[in-house]
Amino acid sequence: MIFVTHNRHKYEEISKMFSQNGIALRWLNLEYEEIQSESIEKVSLESCRRLSGDVTEDFFLEDSGLLIKHYGNFPGPFSSYVYTTLGTDGILKLMEGIDSRGAEFITVISLFFEGKIFQFTGTVRGKISLEKRGEGGFGYDPIFIPEGFTKTLSELTADEKNTISHRGRAVSKLIEFLKKHNVF
Amino acid sequence: MIFVTHNRHKYEEISKMFSQNGIALRWLNLEYEEIQSESIEKVSLESCRRLSGDVTEDFFLEDSGLLIKHYGNFPGPFSSYVYTTLGTDGILKLMEGIDSRGAEFITVISLFFEGKIFQFTGTVRGKISLEKRGEGGFGYDPIFIPEGFTKTLSELTADEKNTISHRGRAVSKLIEFLKKHNVF
Numbered sequence: 001m002i003f004v005t006h007n008r009h010k011y012e013e014i015s016k017m018f019s020q021n022g023i024a025l026r027w028l029n030l031e032y033e034e035i036q037s038e039s040i041e042k043v044s045l046e047s048c049r050r051l052s053g054d055v056t057e058d059f060f061l062e063d064s065g066l067l068i069k070h071y072g073n074f075p076g077p078f079s080s081y082v083y084t085t086l087g088t089d090g091i092l093k094l095m096e097g098i099d100s101r102g103a104e105f106i107t108v109i110s111l112f113f114e115g116k117i118f119q120f121t122g123t124v125r126g127k128i129s130l131e132k133r134g135e136g137g138f139g140y141d142p143i144f145i146p147e148g149f150t151k152t153l154s155e156l157t158a159d160e161k162n163t164i165s166h167r168g169r170a171v172s173k174l175i176e177f178l179k180k181h182n183v184f
Numbered sequence: 185m186i187f188v189t190h191n192r193h194k195y196e197e198i199s200k201m202f203s204q205n206g207i208a209l210r211w212l213n214l215e216y217e218e219i220q221s222e223s224i225e226k227v228s229l230e231s232c233r234r235l236s237g238d239v240t241e242d243f244f245l246e247d248s249g250l251l252i253k254h255y256g257n258f259p260g261p262f263s264s265y266v267y268t269t270l271g272t273d274g275i276l277k278l279m280e281g282i283d284s285r286g287a288e289f290i291t292v293i294s295l296f297f298e299g300k301i302f303q304f305t306g307t308v309r310g311k312i313s314l315e316k317r318g319e320g321g322f323g324y325d326p327i328f329i330p331e332g333f334t335k336t337l338s339e340l341t342a343d344e345k346n347t348i349s350h351r352g353r354a355v356s357k358l359i360e361f362l363k364k365h366n367v368f
Contacts, residue, residue: 085258
């Protein structure tokens with residue numbers, strides 16, 4: 001199975017879960033153009049459709065987004081752009097003095113498998129922390145506290161994070177599907 | 185000439201300049217999908233290319249963006265999405281305690297004319313104001329003070345704004361081109 005991503009962190013997280021399940025994963029480090037849409041599912045589906053013309057084997061790709069309730073689910077599908085411009089400091093600044101810090105992480109995986117596209121979604125609810133904490137993970141992990149936890153995603157071990165995270169949950173569904181279809 | 189936009193404010197601003205120059209303008213109120221790119225020129229060009237297959241007459245479209253220097257030119261091509269989620273209040277919050285408030289507005293017009301695409305760009309430098317001021321204009325106008333002014337774009341009259349604004353400057357170039365090509 002091929003994972004198309006330009007993000008080394010994503011590849012490392014997901015390949016850990018694949019190897020724990022005995023499924024071979026190869027990394028296709030590719031940057032591709034995305035459509036601009038407020039639906040992460042739609043962005044991911046469209047990317048998958050386009051790439052299916054270029055990638056000759058079965059593959060999947062992954063899109064994740066942070067959704068801050070107070071700001072109409074900002075930054076959503078633009079999470080990557082907002083991370084490189086505002087960063088976690090910008091997000092913390094936007095949350096200053098705001099009581100409702102509820103947020104959600106979502107991952108959508110689009111799998112191109114035997115000529116068809118399948119999508120797998122994982123989410124985790126939580127809140128934006130008051131300050132950055134932790135060294136693990138990447139992206140917005142240092143400022144996101146999952147529901148039922150006091151630690152940020154960055155303060156969890158890689159295995160703990162994969163068990164409860166949006167990405168981990170979406171990948172679990174993908175792995176279940178692949179096992180059912182005898183992909184190793 | 186046809187102007188393709190889903191934004192009534194943009195149509196009103198631009199149609200005022202066209203009528204002052206005696207060129208007929210029709211509004212095609214259409215929402216279209218955009219690519220996700222950090223280059224406004226590229227987004228606009230690609231939209232124009234795609235629409236040229238559907239619109240049967242010559243037309244133009246317009247993309248504008250606010251570029252805040254301190255935040256790596258955020259929100260740039262995502263200005264519209266950021267406006268509906270963070271709004272001007274969110275931008276003011278992001279600027280709290282930040283001394284360098286420099287910003288720029290840019291408009292890119294892509295014209296489909298006799299089978300070819302032409303682009304016209306207008307910019308205006310300025311800074312983010314300390315608070316919202318004025319009732320005119322739309323979007324980020326109430327928090328943008330053009331260089332050499334003390335008023336925000338919202339505090340200027342429509343004609344004053346068109347004389348110095350990013351959009352007004354791009355439209356002037358477009359009108360000059362159309363006149364040279366005898367379009368009325």
